[in-house]
Amino acid sequence: MWTARYDYQPHWKLQKHKHDYFQMIYFLQGSGRFFLQEHTYNLAKPVLFLIKPNQYHALNAVDHLKTLDIKFQVKDKLLKQTLLRSPSYVLEDDAEISHLFERIRWEGEHKQSLFRELCGSYLFQILILYLRRSDRSAQKDDTTGEQQKDEVITDTVSRQVLDMIKAHRAQELDLQQIANSLGLSNRSVHRHFKETMGMPPMRYLLQYRVEKAKDLIRYSDYALKEIAELTGFKTIHHFTRVFSEIAGVPPAAWRRKYCQGICKDVCIDPHFSNVVMTVTHNSGNGNTAKLKQL
Known part of the structure; x- marks a missing residue:
């Protein structure tokens, strides 16, 4: 597991890339455009994205953009399949979820006894809340009558x-x-x-x-x-x-x-490999893929 809190400056761009792990980005404040696979999302209100393994994504910040970020692997087969079938985003101004993000970050920075286990439990709560929120949104579309x-x-x-x-x-x-x-x-x-x-x-x-x-x-x-x-x-x-x-x-x-701009990353699991594949466009030569360690 790996976590970070970023304050993106206006007009900052994150290059198109992908990775073989899950990632959750909680856009808390600001505006911009988020690109996920073939879709473009205009960011104007709090929204939580679930990026699945090998999904290309990129970001253009229009003004000051505040985010919370977690990258993680999922070993449980049932949970992994459930996440792979879940929606890509949930619109939520959710203090409970942002609090859990911050708790993971705090534990990762202070590294007290059993902090990895506690971070894992916080992440599990975030995933359950995400799935519940997405289920609730779907139920609103499907309900009829009484x-x-x-x-x-x-x-x-x-x-x-x-x-x-x-x-x-x-x-x-x-x-x-x-x-x-x-x-x-x-x-x-x-x-x-x-x-x-x-x-x-x-x-x-x-x-x-x-x-x-x-x-x-x-x-x-x-x-x-x-x-x-x-x-x-x-x-x-x-x-x-x-x-x-x-x-x-x-x-x-x-x-x-x-209050110091972009905050440093916090690695919870020393075995977590934060490697991404970026895509660059070469004029006349098509696209080039390149591995990069973050």
């Missing part, structure tokens, strides 16, 4: 909760306020949201606030105390505790480590 009606109701409630969370992330907000606003019980809101988003609404609120805090740390000069206030935390101590629990490091350490 099932479709129930799905719409669930999505509507969850969307309203999401809208409230995003609109009031810098203000006090609890489950009772959300339920009162929607005219529903606490239990009903909790159930609808967890079924749709995979976590309770208050947990999502905390993770959403931390993600927004990361953006402010990354792209502003605000002091951490100001960032805490702007993202809805009452005190710097509460902000530090929640941020550390979700991001894996305190906000001050995150600022030092993650």
